[in-house]
Amino acid sequence: VKKPKSSIKDVALLAGVSTATVSHVINKTRFVSEETSRKVNEVITELEYLPSAAARGLAGKESKIISVIFSDISNPFFTSVFMGLESVLAGEGYELILVNTGEEIENQEKALRTMLSRQIDGLIIAPTGRESHMLNQLVDVGIPVVLIDREAPVDNVFLVDLDNEYAAHQAITHLINDGHQQIGVLLGLPEVSTTRTRLNGYQKAIDEHNIPFRPEYLFQGHSRIEGGYEGVKYFLDLDQPPTAIFSMNNMMTLGVLHAFKEIGIECPNDLGLVGFDDHDWGNIFTPSLTVVRQPTYEMGVIAAKMLISNTESTYRNHERLTGELVIRESCSKKCQQHFKKNISHKFIPKSE
Amino acid sequence: VKKPKSSIKDVALLAGVSTATVSHVINKTRFVSEETSRKVNEVITELEYLPSAAARGLAGKESKIISVIFSDISNPFFTSVFMGLESVLAGEGYELILVNTGEEIENQEKALRTMLSRQIDGLIIAPTGRESHMLNQLVDVGIPVVLIDREAPVDNVFLVDLDNEYAAHQAITHLINDGHQQIGVLLGLPEVSTTRTRLNGYQKAIDEHNIPFRPEYLFQGHSRIEGGYEGVKYFLDLDQPPTAIFSMNNMMTLGVLHAFKEIGIECPNDLGLVGFDDHDWGNIFTPSLTVVRQPTYEMGVIAAKMLISNTESTYRNHERLTGELVIRESCSKKCQQHFKKNISHKFIPKSE
DNA sequence: CTGAAAGCGCTTACAG
């Protein structure tokens, strides 16, 4: 039951003009007399004509497609960034191809390869951080790319990220001021740049307070729920468990809360918690969560504007935003002894 | 610093064959001697040749683009569906254009119009439910479309959804068995089909238990956080407030929990709660939430498979899945009097 | 103020 689509030729024929004229009235790319212009538009609506994006792309114009490559779209951080992107790009007539790499470099490379064969007008990517052959190739070919959230070893790209070191420093300092000296860290993925910069902020904060660095207070949580969950178990099994936890992202924070509930840990009295990324449940949970809020939507907006601004004047190549420490209830320590002494006997491992 | 991309002509020239042959070795669409085939592939890697998707599309082949139109990508329901879609489609070489309508019919129509001008291979959409001219046109033009989660007035489309009536019936029956006779409902958007079917399930369940239907127990929450929050306030202001709330989606449930925390409502003793959609925080919250879990990821998988299965045999035009009632702690009522009597004096309106 | 025509980079009958 296919209805044949009409082409620019059909329009030209019916309107009694050339295809060039039709093209020009559609794109407003040269003057056309009002009369013919009207006639052409009439025929267009009559035939329900829509120009073929493929033909347009081939003929050398922009594709109006921008590719977005994220690592984990189930993370609200990225959906919020996406909405920020969309808010400016949709208005400009762009469509977004979204691909989810699941943090796998092979998926990223494969996606980038496809993008290279498409006529994309730009790329917005939260890169894995490892060397990427395809990313360099995309840049070489002249496609504008903006890195978001994370750095990567490429030149001639835009970058919008958070001042992660400052944000982490702020969070840890807050924890210290609330009486914590032993602070466990749930690390994000090692190959992602934010893990390093947030750790730097931690280091700097404890240094400033002459708190010794303890490698056993670092746990690799892989930015995943399970990692946060396992991390709590790990910390409590230490001879001298930390009195507070710094979680480097919201997924791990969720895992921490899981563990807290399961083990019966009362936060912040038993164990303090400061997280990265804010969300509605952060406010609902008891205690409500003290977190570093990232301006996620705004990051998307800026990235999008960078990409489509041909005037380089508006933005620098690198826009660094500032996080906001949202102080709620999960940090303030009231008793100083280590939590382990009191509850280790009620530890219930997760049933698998 | 643009590096010129090489075309199929360049490859043909360097390999000493025709473009037809190059095309055929790439697509494996007719036999080519092993020797020339090898030679062609060598040249391809040497030139880092990648076929132009635009040209391919124009020349009549598939575009390998599938369009996904959702109403709210910040809702985990949709991100989970998206990941299900991606899990099968990425493997088949498809790219997904994602657009977020924010539940606005105009945005939907605009997006569909663009899709019509693109050479998309298929469309997966959670439609607003209202009559859509563009949707019909897409179908007319021969593009396969699958409706997901919701129905819409179109013919010749696939549909994958939940048995919403059954799911709601199950949830309400559970509430009734836990001792609730007054059950307030937070309605989803009126134009979305699931709102109607879930309400039917509610109606059926109370009918079966001879519980009178009370229109004042229905509150329009618009499937949004604010709606859930306002709903709780509304219900508690009734002369005879309900003893339990049925929330038709996870966003409204979040709003309910906000209100609970703010007003100081103890769930389930003060007010029971059963929600639609499951999420990690459902388990973390105290009390943990009793909800209808939808097989979201699976819905995505099935929708994707429907779309690309040319053999109509595998799937019917309509696949209806079954939700699972996950019983946790937020329903069982222990005291029978209406909650209002005890706490209305501590009511603190949200500061705006 | 408007047209004729080349060209974008593929695919695919048609031929041999």
Add this chain to the structure above:
DNA sequence: CTGAAAGCGCTTACAG
């Protein structure tokens, strides 16, 4: 086993 060539539906110098 492989080529020459038409054609997909646009855009854009070039001409007038």
